[in-house]
Amino acid sequence: MIIFDSMKILVLNCGSSSLKYQVLEMSDAGSNLLAKGLVERIGSPNACHTHKVEGKDKYQTEKQILNHTEGIRSVLDILVDPGYGVLSSLAEIEAVGHRVAHGGEFFFKSVAVDDEVIEKIEKCCQLAPLHNPANLTGIKAVKELMPDVPQVAVFDTSFHQSMPDYAYMYALDYSYYEKYKIRRYGFHGTSHKYVAEKACKLAGLEFDKAKLITCHLGNGSSITAIEGGRSVDTSMGFTPVEGVTMGTRCGNLDVGVVTFLMEKEHLDAAGVNNLVNKESGLQGLSGFSSDCRDLVDAEKSGYKRAELALRKLAYDIKKYIGAYAAVLNGVDMIIFTGGIGENSDRVRELVCTGLEYLGVEFDFEKNKGARGEDVVLSKRRSKVKVMAVTTNEELVIATDTMEIVKEQQRKQAVREEKQLNNTEI
Ligand code: ADP
Numbered sequence: 001m002i003i004f005d006s007m008k009i010l011v012l013n014c015g016s017s018s019l020k021y022q023v024l025e026m027s028d029a030g031s032n033l034l035a036k037g038l039v040e041r042i043g044s045p046n047a048c049h050t051h052k053v054e055g056k057d058k059y060q061t062e063k064q065i066l067n068h069t070e071g072i073r074s075v076l077d078i079l080v081d082p083g084y085g086v087l088s089s090l091a092e093i094e095a096v097g098h099r100v101a102h103g104g105e106f107f108f109k110s111v112a113v114d115d116e117v118i119e120k121i122e123k124c125c126q127l128a129p130l131h132n133p134a135n136l137t138g139i140k141a142v143k144e145l146m147p148d149v150p151q152v153a154v155f156d157t158s159f160h161q162s163m164p165d166y167a168y169m170y171a172l173d174y175s176y177y178e179k180y181k182i183r184r185y186g187f188h189g190t191s192h193k194y195v196a197e198k199a200c201k202l203a204g205l206e207f208d209k210a211k212l213i214t215c216h217l218g219n220g221s222s223i224t225a226i227e228g229g230r231s232v233d234t235s236m237g238f239t240p241v242e243g244v245t246m247g248t249r250c251g252n253l254d255v256g257v258v259t260f261l262m263e264k265e266h267l268d269a270a271g272v273n274n275l276v277n278k279e280s281g282l283q284g285l286s287g288f289s290s291d292c293r294d295l296v297d298a299e300k301s302g303y304k305r306a307e308l309a310l311r312k313l314a315y316d317i318k319k320y321i322g323a324y325a326a327v328l329n330g331v332d333m334i335i336f337t338g339g340i341g342e343n344s345d346r347v348r349e350l351v352c353t354g355l356e357y358l359g360v361e362f363d364f365e366k367n368k369g370a371r372g373e374d375v376v377l378s379k380r381r382s383k384v385k386v387m388a389v390t391t392n393e394e395l396v397i398a399t400d401t402m403e404i405v406k407e408q409q410r411k412q413a414v415r416e417e418k419q420l421n422n423t424e425i
Contacts, residue, residue, distance in 0.1 A: 008034070008092050009401050010079075011394040012072070013099040014138035016130060017042045019071045022394040023079060023086060023093070026402040031395055034086040035079065039071040047071070051078045059084040068134070069141040076145065096142050096151045097401030099190070099393060101131030101240070103155035105181050110158065110400035112408060113139055113151035121153065127185070127239055130277060150408065152401040159189025162230040167327075170238070184242070186234035188216045188338075190396040192224040193231075195337040195389045202374055203333060203385050211328040213321055216391065217347065218338035219247035219290065223317060225324035233327050235320050241276050244316035245309070247290035250280035251316060285309040292340045292347065299346075314350030321351070325358055333385040334360065336377075342390055343371045352377070352386060359383030 006027035013020040019039040025032040037051035037059075047065035052058050059078060065071050079087050087093065098113070104127060106120040118139060125132040135153075142151055160168075168184040169177065176182045192214045200207040212226040221244050224234040235243030245251045258272055267275065283290035286298070286309040298306035325331045340347050345367050352362040361382035370377065370388055378386040 007094045007402050007405065008087070009398045010075075010093050010096045011099075011397045011401070012096060012138045012142070013394070013397075014068055014134045016134045017044075019068060019075070019138065020394075021075050022398070024394065024398040026398050031398060036394075037075065037078070039065060039074060042066075042068060042071045049074050049078070051075075051084060053084060053086055056084060067141075068137040069144060072138065072141045072145060090146065093146065093149060095401050095405040096146070096149055097397040098135055098139055098142075098151060098153050099156065099397055100135045100153045101156050101187060102128035102185065103153075103157045104185065105183075107153070107155050108158055108161045110152055110154040110397075110404060112404050113153050117153060128187075129239075129273065131240070150405050152397075152404050154190060154397040154400050156187040156189050157185045159193045160186030160224070160231045160234050163233055167233045182238055184234075184237035186222065186224070186231065187220070187236045187240050188222045188224075188234075189231065190393045191216045191337060191391045192222075192226065192234070194393065194396050195335050195391050196224075196226050198374070199333060199335045199387045199389045202389070203376065203387060205332055205385075210332045211330055212333050212335060213324045213328070213331050214335045214337065215317055215321075215341050215351070216338045217244075217313075217317070217336065217340035217344075220249065221246050221313075221317075221338065221340070223320040223324065225327050227328055233324060244320060245285070245313045246281045248278050248281045248283045250276045250284070282309045282313065285312060292344050296344065296346045310347065311350065314347055317347075317351045318355070321355065321358075331358065331384055333387060336386075336388045337391040342373075342388055345370060348377065348388065355384075360386060362386060 006025055008023060008025050011022045011024065019042060022036040023034040025034055035051065035053045037049065039047060039049045041047045042065050045064045046062045048062050050058065050060045065074060076090055079085050080090060100121055102124040104124040111117055121132060121136055139151060170182060170184065172182065196212050196214050197207050200210055208229040214224045214226060216222050220240050222234055222236040223244065225232050241249050243251050261267055262272060281290060282295060286295055286305045289295060295306040295310050299310055321334060336342065336348055348367055349364060352360060355362065361379040363377055363379045367377050372390060374389050376385060376387050378384065
């Protein structure tokens, strides 16, 4: 059995109609991004595949891609393409790492995929109906196309398994927790952990000792309180609906509103699910877009409901920062990440206005135009640091995948050696 010094890993992040991927060369010394890309509009006759390799022309094509298996086949084809590819053969891919949204209480850490793992991920589908089924399609497609390649599942939920019970329990009859495992799980765990560690390194803080509040703000958004390198609370809950206002999800909502609307609008469970997941949030409030960029532009043009949506989002985030500062008994650093956190100076400015009582001295000038970079946004003398940091969930997935697969290889090598010794005796 050969134990590889470096390993080429395909990382897949399958959404309901999209597929993001990266190929990374991982070694103990670090990582090297070989290629990345995106297949969009899967299921349509004009799906779009974009692929980029450092130093080579961007590849972009529109074609019919009817399902995830076809999408992954398109990815594999381009990876070995003589012009745009980075691999001489698919055999160079030694492992595939998948982002999986919900691991329920089954998974406390990343795991090697086998039939039992697939079954458990299937059981969690009802908890993350937008994400888990798509993640599973990716896993099954790889199983079909590359049956001998080991796969690893990395869960958005596992970093938050360290939450204390009083943070993760809902005040419902305890039997529902026992019967259905209804509790808060949290998501975006890979991102929260990654940006917290990275920001601490950049700011000269000790991750294991710092009190941190991470704000992952994208189409889905969540805020996490981290102490001693562990998640102690996070804003998403049983599903990714709880917490702050999101692109199309409502965030926190009085359950009385749900029962009221069920009656008035004759909604069943599927209808409510659709309402809170797909028709709410920035989209629902503004009435025209879930995209933060559109709302910032519309706000500038004086469109009041765009302003309302942005202010509501920022207000929610600010309330969580206040709450988590109380949970942590203080805070050393507030970290922004995700598409909105990394790029939207408007949202960061709205959130950080009026946080002086916490010890935040926000640098509004530095914030202006700061986009897609790792940057300190607080003044030098600020007691609480504020940073925007780019996230890299794929790198976390590749790292976990490499470690798990190498461990498997080590165990296999030991088994083979033992067998050999037994045979010799
Ligand atoms: P996902 O949760 O799907 O991964 P992302 O992290 O990519 O989402 O974030 C998407 C959000 O980031 C969108 O609301 C988009 O408008 C916002 N965004 C991206 N670039 C900018 C920008 N330059 N200014 C403001 N918002 C931005």
